[in-house]
Amino acid sequence: MKAIALGINGFGYSVFADCSVPFMNSLFMSFPRGVVENRERLDAKSAWEVITEGLEGKVTLANIPVAEITAGVVSLPASISEPELEMGEILKAFSKVNEGIMLASVNSYDNIIRSGAGDRCAAAGTIDAYVRKLYELSDSFMLFSPFGEVLEGKRDVYGIYISTVPRPREDETVKLHELPGLIMMLLEAP
Amino acid sequence: MPDEIECLSYDELHEFIESAERAVVDFWAPWCAPCHVLHRMLIGLYSQFPNVQFARIDTQKYPMAAEEFEVYGLPTLIMFADGRAVNRVVGVPSRDYLIRALKELSMA
Numbered sequence: 001m002k003a004i005a006l007g008i009n010g011f012g013y014s015v016f017a018d019c020s021v022p023f024m025n026s027l028f029m030s031f032p033r034g035v036v037e038n039r040e041r042l043d044a045k046s047a048w049e050v051i052t053e054g055l056e057g058k059v060t061l062a063n064i065p066v067a068e069i070t071a072g073v074v075s076l077p078a079s080i081s082e083p084e085l086e087m088g089e090i091l092k093a094f095s096k097v098n099e100g101i102m103l104a105s106v107n108s109y110d111n112i113i114r115s116g117a118g119d120r121c122a123a124a125g126t127i128d129a130y131v132r133k134l135y136e137l138s139d140s141f142m143l144f145s146p147f148g149e150v151l152e153g154k155r156d157v158y159g160i161y162i163s164t165v166p167r168p169r170e171d172e173t174v175k176l177h178e179l180p181g182l183i184m185m186l187l188e189a190p
Numbered sequence: 191m192p193d194e195i196e197c198l199s200y201d202e203l204h205e206f207i208e209s210a211e212r213a214v215v216d217f218w219a220p221w222c223a224p225c226h227v228l229h230r231m232l233i234g235l236y237s238q239f240p241n242v243q244f245a246r247i248d249t250q251k252y253p254m255a256a257e258e259f260e261v262y263g264l265p266t267l268i269m270f271a272d273g274r275a276v277n278r279v280v281g282v283p284s285r286d287y288l289i290r291a292l293k294e295l296s297m298a
Contacts, residue, residue: 013226017234033223158226171250173221 003101003140003186004094007051008127009044009065010110012148012156019121023132024162027143032166036159037173038147044078047146048105050176051183055103059183062093062104074104081115083108083123087130094134101186113150120149140164140186146176195232196245200252203245210243212295213270217261219250224282225265231285238289239296267291271298 013035015021016028041047044065052064061072063086070078073096074089086108094102109127112118135141142163148156161174165185174182195216198206207213216232218225229246236244249256249264259268259275269277269291276298277291 012230013223014230016227017230028223035221035223035226037220158220160223162223171219171221 001139001187002097002099002137003142004134004138005059005101005103005142005144005183005186006090006106006131006134007048007104008106008109008143008145008160009047010113010147010149011106011124011127011145011160012151012158013160014149014151014156015120015124019124021124021128023128023135024143027131027135027141027162031141031162031164032170033163034161034167034170035173036144036146036161036176036179037157038159038176039157041176042147042155042157044105044107044110044146047176051146051179052103053177053180055180055183059101059103060093060097062090062102063107064103064105065107070105070107072104073102076107078107079111080108081111081118083112083126083130087127091130091133091137094137101183103183142183142186144174144179146179195229195236198245198247200247200255203247203252203255206243206245207270208273210270211272212242212298214242214244214292214295215259215268215270216244216246217249217256217259217264217266217268218246219248219264221250222264228265228267228282231282231288235285235289235292239292242292242296269295271295 063074064071065078073093090104109123112123144161145159148158247255263280267279
């Protein structure tokens with residue numbers, strides 16, 4: 001059993017309204033979904049410290065932005081703004097995982113929207129194509145964002161959450177500290 | 191023109207509907223993923239309809255609003271003309287459908 005939990009920083013449901021992300025859209029329509037709500041830890045480092053809490057040794061970490069050079073089996077500058085390169089490395093690493101959960105962070109999207117230097121929809125499209133490839137390699141899958149986009153200069157506190165495994169309390173938003181437990185549930189998939 | 195769609199309380203809802211010639215109320219809840227998609231669509235469109243007032247109400251905070259307006263699924267958009275509900279859109283429509291519905295309302 002092999003699962004991936006992919007966290008895309010700064011990715012909100014606004015992307016589904018503004019851009020073409022056909023594969024994520026099909027996941028959205030097909031699997032249990034929800035909304036991550038995070039009002040306190042709106043930067044990647046502090047959010048990921050909570051998300052990875054208690055998971056060390058239980059999952060394969062990849063590209064976790066807790067330092068300038070990301071931690072885990074994928075190690076890149078946290079300031080990366082090339083989704084193709086970043087997603088390619090994550091895909092390569094997940095291909096080598098035989099069993100268990102890989103928890104990976106995608107940092108380039110948020111870097112692009114915060115700098116305003118790139119095309120957000122083009123980045124989302126690239127990530128979407130790789131999400132499809134990662135999904136095809138996995139038995140169980142979760143897509144989330146620790147926080148939403150920067151829109152009109154303001155950080156959206158709502159992020160996405162889509163998982164092949166149903167979660168308890170679906171009529172509540174997902175809080176950051178609940179993510180480690182939900183990630184471990186990926187191994188409970190039938 | 192405000193840069194965000196106003197969030198109403200239940201107490202403000204009636205006054206909003208009655209005071210606007212044409213109004214759209216988005217019934218939503220924070221946990222509802224499609225509600226966030228629809229909200230973004232409305233943010234992108236509302237400035238094109240200056241004679242329509244837009245607002246949203248959180249049905250988790252104010253379930254009596256959902257009860258009163260018979261909202262059984264989220265998101266639900268209710269369109270009002272002269273205080274009377276004239277159209278209802280449940281779920282996330284296509285952008286084209288939404289534009290058509292808003293055009294109809296703005297010309298009502």
